[in-house]
Amino acid sequence: MVSAARTLKPEPFAAGGALAVREVTHRFELEGKPLPVLDRITLDVAPGEFVALLGPSGCGKSTLLRLVAGLEPPSSGSLVFDGATIAGPDPSRVVVFQDPTLFPWRTVEANVALGLEAQGLLKTHRHRIAEALKLVGLAEFASAYPHQLSGGMAQRAALARALVNEPRLLILDEPLGKLDSLTRLAMQSELARLWAEAGFSALLVTHDVEEALILADRVVVLSGRPARILAEIEVTEARPRARDGAALVALRRDILGLLA
Amino acid sequence: MSAAYDVASGEAATERTASPRRPWPALEIAAAAAWIGAGAITALIEEAGDFGYTQEFAFLLAGVGGAILIAALVGRAAPALGRRLRHWAPWLILIAVGSAGWELVTAKLELLPMPFFPPPQAILEVYLDDYPRLLESLVASAKLLAVGYLFGASAGFLLGVAVGWSQVVAYWTHPILRFVGPLPATAWLPLAFFLFPSSWSASTFLIALATGFPVTVLTWSGVASVHSGYYDVARTLGANRAFLVLKVAIPAALPHVFVGLFMGLGSSFAVLVVAEMLGVKAGLGWYLQWAQGWASYANMYAALIVLALGCSSLITALFKLRDRQLGWQKGVVRW
Incomplete structure (x- = not known):
């Protein structure tokens, strides 16, 4: 897959x-x-x-x-x-912190979109969001809010948020x-x-x-x-x-x- | 939050007991009976004085009773309606008993001094006969409040963000806010009426001032208390300053902003009524003053009820807006 x-x-x-x-x-x-x-x-x-x-x-x-x-x-x-x-x-050079520091007012998907949004790449690279979520196994939780996630899932979401930027x-x-x-x-x-x-x-x-x-x-x-x-x-x-x-x-x- | 749980558990409970046979909605029927009874007292007992609209008021009470009865019967088939009616039934009974008591001590027995304590049908009379003027006053008040509140809330929000974000703005604004902010906006009234070209613009300014202070302070504290980790995350993801303000600081501060908006709305009501009583020649505050001047206390009560309904509707609307904007908070904070 x-x-x-x-x-x-x-x-x-x-x-x-x-x-x-x-x-x-x-x-x-x-x-x-x-x-x-x-x-x-x-x-x-x-x-x-x-x-x-x-x-x-x-x-x-x-x-x-x-x-x-x-x-x-x-x-x-x-x-x-x-x-x-x-x-x-x-x-x-993206950081994944000890606390997932997901933005509580954004869904998992919108959190992962942060980097693309900030760099103005959302229009051209939106497909990366679903890919990153899939990569960390959170595809089904795209529309969940951070408070609905377990600690491990939140940290996966933070990982997806980093990886979506294809960091070197x-x-x-x-x-x-x-x-x-x-x-x-x-x-x-x-x-x-x-x-x-x-x-x-x-x-x-x-x-x-x-x-x-x-x-x-x-x-x-x-x-x-x-x-x-x-x-x-x-x-x-x-x-x-x-x-x-x-x-x-x-x-x-x-x-x-x-x-x- | 806890209310929502009560409703949910209440639903589960009725579903369980209802499976063999639905019990009679006794409480709801009692409420209907109370309203019809209040109607009967109004219609049948002889009055001590000469009041208009007694029959109309009796019909109104009985009509509400009939509506409750129908709703109670329909509610057996429609669970949502049935639950709501059951929840409010004790209040409905209290209001019916209160209306009957009020009718008795005023129109029927004249136990209370008359011009000051009109019977309920006198207030009904005001709504039926004087509604054009009441409506005009309501619209005038709404306009004044809307313009003042929106100005004050927007200015307060922008200033709050600026103060929370920029040290220079904070340096110059903080002492002014500390010195001027706690002053009740109504204290400016004489000066404002003198400085502004019209009493309307003066009142708009005062309402904006009363709204702006709490909104500024709360927005500021909201922006200042944003977890620095959020900024670190956004910066490493490539955020510029505009993004940090618009997409990090403001959404994170929004719960505080809403507290400010609620406080501002409360103080704007106070300024609105005072301003209309003292200067503006329109609006519900003016109507109150005018009715009191003519010793037509029924008009005064009628206007007070409209004012209370208007203010509470606005607060409810703001709650709804907050729930929509801050739905994400539901799992984070208890309310």
Whole structure:
């Protein structure tokens, strides 16, 4: 069903973009005192690569994502996406937040339409809405309101809202953090499938070691605040990955050792 | 919300009991009997004074009773009508008993001082004889209120959005709103009548002022309290400033805006009546004042009833509009 939808599509999803984070340092002002959050972060995401950022909560992972999304400028350092310095938000780098933040006054369909509407593409690209909803399995809930959805469904809708823009980099800010464990497992497989099919690059923030190992090509381990990169770990295991595979269990032990 | 549930559960209950045999609508028949009884009291007991339209009033009461009876019988076949009638039956009984009591203490027994407490048929008389003037007053009031309210609500909404959005506008507007806003609009009346070319334009301005203040403040607070996550989402999806205002800030603030519109409507009624009593030579406020001047209290009560019906209809209409615009809230907030 999904593959049929894909072959019908005139244009394929744009391929993944390349992100280069160079010596990025960031501070907040807290009661007049500077609070360092990021300490000289240098990081690359290759086109089509899935990178997970792992670190203790409150270490500044989400701040890094806000910088990559262009929602805030860094205090110093540079962020470059596909050769251009990131100066502001752009629909080629879409964020899925921890809260689905669906607009409660819009139906699921109208929420998914947001990006196209904002970019003035609604007339020419309306067909993408149904495709995105189908892709995340919400086709039947197009006319539902957000309050009628379960937590998992709301997060799927938020995913569809991001994917409809055919992003070259999908920025995932603990998108599964608030889901119950069963839904979480299902959504992890879903994310892996969507990433494999669509070919975007992905930057995922999580504090779940297993989630990072299941999904990512590379896991970047960050320290507590201000965040520095402690280690970068390649995960070469073939997909789909078994949670209890010997290689993943060993990597998990290493990472937990780093974070302890 | 809870009323809707009551109706739903009431429906389920009657459906269950009704399956073998529908019970007689005793309460509804009692309501019909009360109205017919009130009609009989009006028609048959001798009056202490000489009042017109007593028979007409008796027929009216009996006619309402007959209509209730027919509705009760039809309601056995039409469940929607039957439910509504059953719901309102206690009120219908109370109104019938109240009318009969009012008839007794005024026209029949003259227990209340006469010019101040006219019998119900005197009010009926006003509606039947003086309706052109009442209608003219109603139209005049409606026009004044509509123009003032729409001006005030639109200006308040625009200003509220501007204040909530722009720091510069907020800087210059906030102190003025704080200083001038709480002043009752009626306090401006003498000044407005002096400054404006006509008392009509002065009153329009005052109604707009009374409406505009709450609408401005509530719209502002609505826009200011929009969850910043909504803006982040919209910005990453490629939204420009216009989109953020029109498609994010305003819809998110709409529940607040409606609270402001309700408050504004309430205060606009007050200003309307006062303005018509003091300056404008038309409208229901003027009619009230005029009737009181001629000690024709029946006209005054008649106008008061029209005014009450008009105001409550407007509030109901605004509720309907809100339900249409904010249907999405039903699962989010309880009302």
